[in-house]
Amino acid sequence: xxxxxxxxxxxxxxxxxxxxxxxxxxxxxxxxxxxxxxxxxxxxxxxxxxxxxxxxxxxxxxxxxxxxxxxxxxxxxxxxxxxxxxxxxxxxxxxxxxxxxxxxxxxxxxxxxxxxxxxxxxxxxxxxxxxxxxxxxxxxxxxxxxxxxxxxxxxxxxxxxxxxxxxxxxxxxxxxxxxxxxxxxxxxxxxxxxxxxxxxxxxxxxxxxxxxxxxxxxxxxxxxxxxxxxxxxxxxxxxxxxxxxxxxxxxxxxxxxxxxxxxxxxxxxxxxxxxxxxxxxxxxxxxxxxxxxxxxxxxxxxxxxxxxxxxxxxxxxxxxxxxxxxxxxxxxxxxxxxxxxxxxxxxxxxxxxxxxxxxxxxxxxxxxxxxxxxxxxxxxxxxxxxxxxxxxxxxxxxxxxxxxxxxxxxxxxxxxxxxxxxxxxxxxxxxxxxxxxxxxxxxxxxxxxxxxxxxxxxxxxxxxxxxxxxxxxxxxxxxxxxxxxxxxxxxxxxxxxxxxxxxxxxxxxxxxxxxxxxxxxxxxxxxxxxxxxxxxxxxxxxxxxxxxxxxxxxxxxxxxxxxxxxxxxxxxxxxxxxxxxxxxxxxxxxxxxxxxxxxxxxxxxxxxxxxxxxxxxxxxxxxxxxxxxxxxxxxxxx
Numbered sequence: 210x211x212x213x214x215x216x217x218x219x220x221x222x223x224x225x226x227x228x229x230x231x232x233x234x235x236x237x238x239x240x241x242x243x244x245x246x247x248x249x250x251x252x253x254x255x256x257x258x259x260x261x262x263x264x265x266x267x268x269x270x271x272x273x274x275x276x277x278x279x280x281x282x283x284x285x286x287x288x289x290x291x292x293x294x295x296x297x298x299x300x301x302x303x304x305x306x307x308x309x310x311x312x313x314x315x316x317x318x319x320x321x322x323x324x325x326x327x328x329x330x331x332x333x334x335x336x337x338x339x340x341x342x343x344x345x346x347x348x349x350x351x352x353x354x355x356x357x358x359x360x361x362x363x364x365x366x367x368x369x370x371x372x373x374x375x376x377x378x379x380x381x382x383x384x385x386x387x388x389x390x391x392x393x394x395x396x397x398x399x400x401x402x403x404x405x406x407x408x409x410x411x412x413x414x415x416x417x418x419x420x421x422x423x424x425x426x427x428x429x430x431x432x433x434x435x436x437x438x439x440x441x442x443x444x445x446x447x448x449x450x451x452x453x454x455x456x457x458x459x460x461x462x463x464x465x466x467x468x469x470x471x472x473x474x475x476x477x478x479x480x481x482x483x484x485x486x487x488x489x490x491x492x493x494x495x496x497x498x499x500x501x502x503x504x505x506x507x508x509x510x511x512x513x514x515x516x517x518x519x520x521x522x523x524x525x526x527x528x529x530x531x532x533x534x535x536x537x538x539x540x541x542x543x544x545x546x547x548x549x550x551x552x553x554x555x556x557x558x559x560x561x562x563x564x565x566x567x568x569x570x571x572x573x574x575x576x577x578x579x580x581x582x583x584x585x586x587x588x589x590x591x592x593x594x595x596x597x598x599x600x601x602x603x604x605x606x607x608x609x610x611x612x613x614x615x616x617x618x619x620x621x622x623x624x625x626x627x628x629x630x631x632x633x634x635x636x637x638x639x640x641x642x643x644x645x646x647x648x649x650x651x652x653x654x655x656x657x658x659x660x661x662x663x664x665x666x667x668x669x670x671x672x673x674x675x676x677x678x679x680x681x682x683x684x685x686x687x688x689x690x691x692x693x694x695x696x697x698x699x700x701x702x703x704x705x706x707x708x709x710x711x712x713x714x715x716x717x718x719x720x721x722x723x724x725x726x727x728x729x730x731x732x733x734x735x736x737x738x739x740x741x742x743x744x745x746x747x748x749x750x751x752x753x754x755x756x757x758x759x760x761x762x763x764x765x766x767x768x769x770x771x772x773x774x775x776x777x778x779x780x781x782x783x784x785x786x787x788x789x790x791x792x793x794x795x796x797x798x799x800x801x802x803x804x805x806x807x808x809x810x811x812x813x814x815x816x817x818x819x820x821x822x823x824x825x826x827x828x829x830x831x832x833x834x835x836x837x838x839x840x841x842x843x844x845x846x847x
Contacts, residue, residue, distance in 0.1 A: 237368040237399045242355045244412065245376050245393075247348040250331055250341070253288075254355040256323040265312040265321065266360040270353040270406065270543035275492045275530070277538070277549050278611045282354060283308060288326035293318040308544065310357065327354045332486040340488030347413030347441040347482055349499060353406045353543065363541040364402040371397045371405055375412055382418060382439025383410040384478040384496035404666075406543070407494045407531075411480040413441030417448040421459050421479075435476035436462045440507075442483035447504045454507065454572070460840070461521055461570035467841040468566065470656045471663040473532040479520055483507065491519050493526030495666040503731070511727040517572040518581070522563035528659040529559045536670040552604035553696055554676060557630020561638075562655065564631065568838035578838050579824040580723040582635075582708070586715050587822035589629045589703035591738055593756040594622035600629050601696045615744075615752040616767035629703060633695050636707030639833055640691075641684050643710065652841070654683045711837070712830035717820040719789070725821060735781040739820040740788055741798070741813060745771055749779050749803075759815040765800065772808070773801035785819065792818040 239257040246252070258267075271281040291298040291312055298321065303309035314321060329348075332341040342349050350373060358367055375381060375393040385408040386398040400408075421436040438458060442448050458479075466472065478497040485504045492499040500523060502516045503509070535555055537548025568578040589595075603610070604626040613621065638651035658679045661669065673692070680688040695704050708715060717739055725736055733747040742758025743751055749771040754761050771779045774787050775798065787798045797812040826832065 237370040238358070238402075240352075240356055240369055240371045240405075241374070242350065242352070242371070243374045244343075244348060244350060245374055247329075247343040247376055247412070248345045250329040250343055252327040252329070252343075252355060254325050254327065256325075256357060258321045258323060258357075258359060260314045260318060260321050260359075262314050262316045262318060265314050267310045267312070267323070267357040268360060268542070268544050269308045269310070269357055271308045272540065272543050272545065272547050273353055274407065274538070274540075275494070275526075277547055277552065278608050279546070280611070281308060281543070282327075285328050285330070285354070286325055287328055288324065290324045292322050292324075293320065306544075323357055325355070325357075341486055344443055344484050344486045346415060346443045347411070347484060349480070349482055349487075349501070350410035350412060351406075351499075352409070356402075358402055358542075364406070364543065365541075367402040368399050369402050369405045370399040373397070373410060373412075376414070379412050379414050380416040380441075381410050381412045382416065382437070382441075382478060382480055384408050384474075384476065384494070385410065408497060409480060409492075409494065409499045411439050411441050411482060411499075413482075415443075415445045415448060416441045417450075419450060419455060419458075421455075421462050434472060434474075436479075437476070438479045438481060440481045440483065443486070443504050447483040447507065449508050451507065451513075454513065457571040458520065460842075461524065461566060461572065463842050464566050464569045464840060465521075465524060468562070468652055468655055469528050469659050471659070471661055472527070473661065473664065473666055474527055475665050477524070477527065479524070481520070489516075491523040493523045493530055495527055495531040498523030498526070511730055514577065514724070514727050515731055517577075518563055518567040521566040521570065521572065522559055525559045525563045525566065528655075529562070530555050532661070532667060533659055533669050533671055536672050539668060539670045549607050550601060550605050551673060552607065553600060553626040553630040553633070554673075556624075556627050558634050560627050560631040561634035561651075565838055569840045573838075575835065575838060577723060579713070579834070582631075583715060583822040583824045584722055584724050585628045585631055586703055586705055586708060587717075587739055589625065589632060590705070590715070591619065591742075591755055591758075592622055592625065592629075592703070593619045595699065595701055595703075597699065598622050599697055599699050600625060600633075618753045619738075619755040630696075632704045632707055633692075634707075635837075636695075636704055636710065637680070637688075637691070638837060639707045639710040640686065642833055642836075644684050644686065649683055650837070654680055657683060708824065708834075709827070710830070711833040712827050713824045713832075713834055714827050716823055716825045718823060719819040720821060720823070721819075722821040722823060735784060737784065737788065737819075739822060740817055741815055745781075745784070747781070751802075759813050760800075760811070763797075763800075763811040763813040764809065765802065765811050765813070766804075768804075770803040771800060772803050773799075775799050776801075788815075788819045791816045 241255045243253040269281055269283055269286060271279045273280055291300050298312055300310050300312045303311060329342040330340060373395045377393060381395060388396045388398045417440045419438040421438055422433055440448050474496040476496060480497055480499050482501045483504050483506055487501045489501050500519055503512050506512045506516055535551035540547060567573045568575060603622050603624060641649050641651055677688045705715060729736055735745045737743050738755060741760040742755035743760045744753045746752055751767050751769050751771060754765050754767050773779055774783045777783055791798060797814050800811045800813060802809050802811055
């Protein structure tokens with residue numbers, strides 16, 4: 210570590226050790242969030258802040274754990290005012306940091322009241338950040354949206370007593386301990402601010418909770434640990450959890466326990482919002498996860514397939530990301546910038562283990578796992594930006610690419626530390642199995658690296674050196690060099706050694722990849738990345754064009770609009786027909802394109818037909834992929 214980093218190490222470790230510990234405080238900050246108007250996309254908040262006379266500095270949270278960027282939605286903070294003893298107080302925003310507010314507390318004042326509104330986006334622009342947090346029938350309460358906190362103390366040492374008021378008839382689910390309920394008002398037990406912000410609340414008019422506990426999901430002296438799935442949907446029909454999915458989620462709890470050996474939460478709550486009006490995806494928390502999928506995401510087979518790995522991924526984060534966390538991502542408050550260079554572990558290892566658990570639990574069938582892996586491998590192998598940008602830079606440069614458009618994604622590279630690191634960690638698993646002749650695997654590393662006594666949440670930071678040492682303790686090898694060559698070095702091809710070492714090979718055929726088909730249907734796009742090198746939206750707009758492939762060589766570029774294919778108006782079917790016919794003709798595929806106020810014709814010299822990625826068995830090598838995704842726990846014990 211460079212000298213400056215070493216000087217920061219001790220304070221960061223001390224902060225990590227006190228995280229989640231009981232705190233002594235004279236008075237809690239009170240927070241009331243009134244969500245009664247959530248369907249109207251506005252929330253009202255009131256805070257009571259104990260103070261002393263003199264200057265007062267208050268922060269609006271800026272760096273949100275799990276998002277890794279300064280994404281605090283400041284533009285949605287409105288109606289801000291302060292008062293003391295019923296009299297208004299003047300305030301000013303810091304000229305160098307808009308997330309910081311300054312006040313002068315008069316003599317004799319012991320408490321300041323702050324009032325603010327949070328206006329949620331309506332969802333008119335689905336891709337925009339911050340996304341909507343509420344619909345007519347449900348909402349996700351992220352506490353950091355609605356609060357301020359004083360400077361001068363770590364967030365672990367700031368106590369908050371939070372109260373939430375719900376719309377009439379709405380219910381809720383959360384990991385946050387409840388003190389009491391009265392009608393539509395829920396009063397939560399006082400908690401450190403770190404814990405509060407790490408504990409979102411899912412609320413809705415249509416809600417259902419499923420207990421996922423099983424006899425084998427135990428910890429400590431055999432005490433059963435609660436695992437609850439809270440679902441809120443924009444319709445009652447959306448909550449019809451298929452029996453096979455429910456059974457697989459129960460197995461997920463068991464398989465995760467078998468993989469890690471210990472757990473670092475008192476109970477775990479999967480929060481699942483089902484709506485077409487929310488930005489879809491997930492965010493990890495220590496004792497819960499905020500998951501958002503399409504309204505029919507459980508009951509439509511294709512949509513369920515696309516998001517099958519979401520809950521396993523966020524669940525794994527309770528171990529990797531929340532309990533074990535890169536040292537640069539351990540911060541005393543929500544204003545300190547985060548260091549994201551190890552996201553290829555934080556997110557990449559989580560992606561790998563999450564996908565493995567998705568298969569072991571039955572949320573994926575083996576063939577589906579292989580199809581998803583083949584798609585990841587093909588996407589990374591066709592990233593044109595590999596020519597100039599190493600994988601680690603996609604993590605370090607996250608802030609610069611946050612919310613980047615789809616245009617030029619292949620040349621720019623995106624958040625590839627998810628997908629490409631999945632391939633790297635597969636290769637590490639395969640190497641462990643090969644070198645130990647099947648006696649050790651990445652599961653042994655997981656039980657060592659995420660060890661510790663089961664119990665309440667804790668934070669245990671790590672460095673890259675800690676990671677290398679833990680792997681070497683499982684199996685001696687040049688793990689430092691392994692990661693340098695794959696993570697830190699520009700590589701023209703994707704790291705496919707895990708696939709080939711596991712006895713499989715990446716191939717392309719004219720049969721549609723199962724996950725590409727489902728994704729194209731859900732996103733209303735056509736992906737011809739592995740043939741022409743284009744991805745097209747249903748209105749003809751070219752979302753991306755891969756440099757060096759046939760379409761780009763013919764002058765096609767992202768942002769242009771496809772008007773016609775071989776003289777006929779563009780449709781997805783006609784473009785696919787042209788690809789199929791390309792095998793049997795020497796003529797080019799003719800594309801009529803709109804480029805702003807101009808039109809051009811591109812003649813694409815391509816004759817390879819449709820090309821979609823799959824994994825094909827290599828009989829010359831042992832099959833290691835099948836044991837990797839096979840359940841650890843026999844079916845009879847689940």
